[in-house]
């Protein structure tokens with residue numbers, strides 16, 4: 001019962017919080033409007049300068065985590081909240097930090113690529129040295145459980161620390177009946193577009209959502225929500241799904257290997273292939289998280305494997321998935337990122353030509369690009385990364401989903417976990433109302 005009630009309170013909290021943020025934003029817009037209209041108020045540019053915070057400026061950052069946060073925290077610390085259409089170069093200009101410093105930070109970010117996707121609401125906090133006024137630190141705040149701190153190590157370079165907090169996870173049960181399409185019905189019970197897309201992808205080989213699912217059928221989803229200090233971070237993952245159609249039922253359970261299996265332990269995801277190319281290419285640099293840079297002697301992780309190959313070698317997606325990034329990075333070069341079923345992600349760097357678009361669905365073995373030598377590269381090669389649950393792993397050694405079912409020795413454990421999730425979903429129906 002406990003597990004059922006918590007989510008209700010959680011959701012109410014979230015709704016309350018969303019309302020509060022909305023009102024705060026409206027109030028701030030109003031105050032800011034008055035501020036601009038006032039004849040003797042300083043020019044709006046003033047807000048982005050390095051001068052101390054004025055007493056009559058709007059509230060401080062901690063009261064307004066999003067949108068209209070004033071950029072100034074103190075005379076040597078400036079904060080900027082990312083807004084739609086923002087780009088790093090313009091942000092650096094607005095806080096009067098030279099573009100050469102941005103390049104130093106981008107060089108440090110090459111192995112993380114966290115700065116390549118800035119979402120509205122993320123914040124950047126720039127800290128200068130009090131005496132020299134030089135930038136010594138830039139903090140990227142992505143969400144409460146994920147931050148990256150870029151800090152200066154010498155005159156010409158920065159390094160980073162990535163902070164990933166595990167937080168706590170709360171289970172939430174969502175339940176609905178089909179009215180119209182599955183897609184609409186899933187959104188109406190509070191699943192996001194992405195989660196709904198993940199669910200339809202998960203069952204794509206088993207269920208034809210327009211033919212097999214009809215009005216009156218019902219479905220259940222167990223979702224895990226991440227909290228830090230009792231606050232939702234916005235991160236979630238689907239742990240179980242059941243869909244009951246007229247004469248069939250379909251199940252999916254997330255297992256510890258990051259893949260989804262049905263109640264008989266059969267994998268729902270398709271297998272991965274080990275290499276993103278055909279034939280053989282020599283490994284020119286191995287995966288090594290403790291690699292020391294030959295010149296700076298600092299730890300400079302190599303989060304992928306480099307394969308030497310001539311420019312123009314066809315590159316294939318190693319699994320089914322959706323293209324989440326098509327980018328051109330000064331140091332990583334032209335690259336593609338693909339999000340796969342479960343919690344896998346792959347990246348392909350230094351390409352010469354990319355043949356897919358962001359948002360496009362790709363299949364295992366589908367050509368996505370031609371290899372190249374773009375970005376900071378010492379010769380034609382492919383840098384290939386595999387991430388599992390947000391962490392880069394050795395793509396040559398990682399256990400990738402090759403097996404089509406849960407191994408025999410793990411089956412009992414899997415069944416027990418699935419049974420727990422099923423019993424959660426089988427709580428009396430009145431308990432589900434309002435969730």
Ligand SMILES: [Zn+2]
Nearest residue numbers: 304305306383
């Ligand atoms: Zn590499």
